[in-house]
Amino acid sequence: MLINVPETVVADALRGMAAAHPELTVDVERRVVVRGDAPVAGKVALVSGGGSGHEPLHCGFVGPGMLDAACPGxxxxxxxxxxxVRAAAAVDSGEGVLFVVKNYTGDVLNFRMAQELAEDEGVRLATVLVDDDVAVADSLYTAGRRGTGATLFVEKLAGAAAEAGAPLERVESLARQVNESSRSFGVALSACSTPAKGGPTFDLPPGELELGIGIHGEPGRERRPMMTSGEIADFAVGAVLEDLRPTGPVIALVNGMGGTPLLELYGFNAEVQRVLSERGVPVVRTLVGNYVTSLDMAGCSVTLCQVDEELLRLWDAPVQTPGLRWGR
Structure with missing residues (x-):
């Protein structure tokens, strides 16, 4: 592992992020990353966060057109x-703050407590829960579905609406719409290794894969002998479509889990696009790369978000963050 000691991994990463991205305000000691021009007058602020190890989620999505602040655990x-609470106070312009929370028990409880504390200090707050993973109904970390790849869609689309001046009620409503219009399914080809453990977090023998894995290495639906890229796409996309049942065009996210090269991800995307074409699902935009990761896990996930003209326009709106940028 490319680290000093496990105890300083997050702090070291935040120092490196601060050096690479002077447009951000990075508080290494108190663990908050804020866009440098915050608070932005007249704008609803978006705050998210979660455990580290999923980069660029969430700190890499701080900036114009997406998040105003992120809290790395x-x-x-x-x-x-x-x-x-510190993040909400740093970015609140008086127009309100939206918390974007992945459905994991610790995140849900801590963001709920933070909302109560921030509201006591006069911040107007709303919360949207992301629970897009169709693999399992409950897991080691959640009651209900896990929050995974759709977090990117919620943060990007709601972030664009906030950047355009939408009020808090509209930004919250749109974020809920995006979550409800999105579904994900992940596959592990290898286990991830945490800095503290220094080795695989679960046992996945060579020549096998886990279908429906979570972003922390939680078990999926089943374990099978290794499959081809096309077979994985058939299974993963089929699981998403069975639940989402889209009636219009979709944006596709073909996401790497951290240890899969782009050569393989683009090849997998070709198979994803094949399955969607065979199923008669029009794809209007596609994003391929490592966006919602699990340290060094080899594997991939597929997220589909059904969009209308408004959501597509918000997707195409400019975004300037370390992990996602286009436009301007």
Whole structure:
């Protein structure tokens, strides 16, 4: 592992992020990353966060057109309420703050407590829960579905609406719409290794894969002998479509879990596009790369978000963050 000691991994990464991205305000000590021009007058602010190890989610999505602040926890560990309250105070312009929360028990409890504390200090707050993973109904970390790839869609589309001046009620409503219009399914080809453990977090023998894995290495639907890229696409896209049942065009996210090269991800995307074409699902935009990761896990996930003209326009709106940027 390319680290000094496990205890300083997150702090070291935040120092490196601060050096690489002077347009951000990075508080290494108190673990908050804020866009440099915050608070932005007249704008609803978006705050998210979660355990580290999923980069560029969430800190890499801070900037114009997406998040106003992010709170990184320790690896695979929720940030604490104090971080979230501090982030909300730093970005609140008086127009309100939206918390975007992945459905993991620690995140849900801590963001809920942070909302109560921030509201006591006069911040107007709303919360949207992301729970897009169709693989399992409950997991080691959640009651209900896990929040995975759709987090990117919620943060991008709601972030664009906020950047355009939409009020808090509209930004919250749109974020809920995006979550409800999105579904994901992930596959692990290898286990991830946490800095603290220094080795695989679960046992996945060579020549096998886990279908429906979570972004912390949670078990999926089933374990099978290794499959081809086309076979994985058939299974993963089929699982998403069976649940989402889109009636219009979609944006496709073909996401790497951290240890899969782009050569393989683009090849997998070709198979994803084949399945969607065979199923008669029009794809209007596609994003391929490592966006919602699980440290060094080899594998991939597919997220589909059904969009209308408004959502497509918000997707195409400019975004300038370390992990996602286009336009302007």
């Amino acid at each position: 320790e690896v695979f560990t929720s940030p604490v309420p104090d971080q979230m």
